[in-house]
Amino acid sequence: MTDGPQAVAVEAVVAVEKGAPVALTRIIVPPPGPGEARVRVQACGVCHTDLHYREGAINDDYPFLLGHEAAGTVESVGEGVTSVAPGDYVVLAWRAPCGTCRSCLRGAPWYCFDSRNAVNPMTLEDGTPLSPALGIGAFTPLTLVAAGQCVKVDPAVPPQAAGLIGCGVMAGFGAAVNTGRITRGETVAVFGCGGVGDAAIAGASVAGARRIIAVDVDDRKLEWARGFGATHVVNSRNEDPVEAVRALTDGNGADVVIEAVGRPETYRQAFFSRDLAGRLVLVGVPDPSMTVELPLIEVFSRGGSLASSWYGDCLPTRDFPIIIDLHRGGRLDLAAFVTETVGIGDVERAFERMRRGDVLRSVVLI
Incomplete structure (x- = not known):
């Protein structure tokens, strides 16, 4: 018997090649290594940046695992992780300051020049490494990130609203x-x-x-x-x-x-x-x-x-909880950004609605 988390196969939204519709395909999510966390995604917003990845407007490191405006629960953590623990409710951030670069050392971690991401790759079933959108990749039930990308927030805010803090709202x-x-x-x-x-x-x-x-x-x-x-x-x-x-x-x-x-x-x-x-x-x-x-x-x-x-020149560990508190205090309505909720197979349709300007945000519930 093997102790600890194992690699898991799940369905995910992947952009396979430039200009092609996204595909719902099976991927392999490895167990978290040192400094990493595996997160069960509950909701993820459909952002213009995901569409930019799909269309090759950012780079050509296909295949891309899309999705990055996400909230969920930490499933497991790797060696040395103390900032979060299994069961923590988190919003995923695409900036995780390293603490040692010249910007972090001069007291401006929001400009970190060496932001942390997971080292272990998520892959297609044939072993092809995936490029996670903004270092996250969250149109999937399970994703692997650096533990520093997990920001604990108040679980009273539903994931379809909380996740949007991870990119557009912030x-x-x-x-x-x-x-x-x-x-x-x-x-x-x-x-x-x-x-x-x-x-x-x-x-x-x-x-x-x-x-x-x-x-x-x-x-x-x-x-x-x-x-x-x-x-x-x-x-x-x-x-x-x-x-x-x-x-x-x-x-x-x-x-x-x-x-x-x-x-x-x-x-x-x-x-x-x-x-x-x-x-x-x-x-x-x-x-x-x-x-x-x-x-x-x-x-x-x-x-x-x-x-x-x-x-937003943000420090996620400082600013995400502030926005959550503003929402809970009635001063910033996060739910108003959510035009619709959709399933994981509806991302391509959500892109079309985004192009037409029909939505502020479609949010994938997972």
């Missing part, structure tokens, strides 16, 4: 609170009102912004944005968003502008929507081929800052 909320450093009384504009943009709007509201302007091309999304705290909305199909933002801010522009689309045209609009000394935060993920051109004199003369927000 990215948007952190772009507003951590990167944008929004303070009471400031004016804010958010370009793009998908899940990340709405989380930025929610973060701005929690931070005490007095005016929050949501900008999008879809009236339905703008109405959703109001539910997360937008005080004004602008449909940029119908009016110049730069002029509209200025008109709503006494002709000055917003103190903080968050670009949650990741396109050159919206970035330029966001840049010119700032007040003097205003702060511009890019959190939308661009295609690697995209470039942006700006008049250098405008970059100089407007002052302020142009920042990129990596995962």
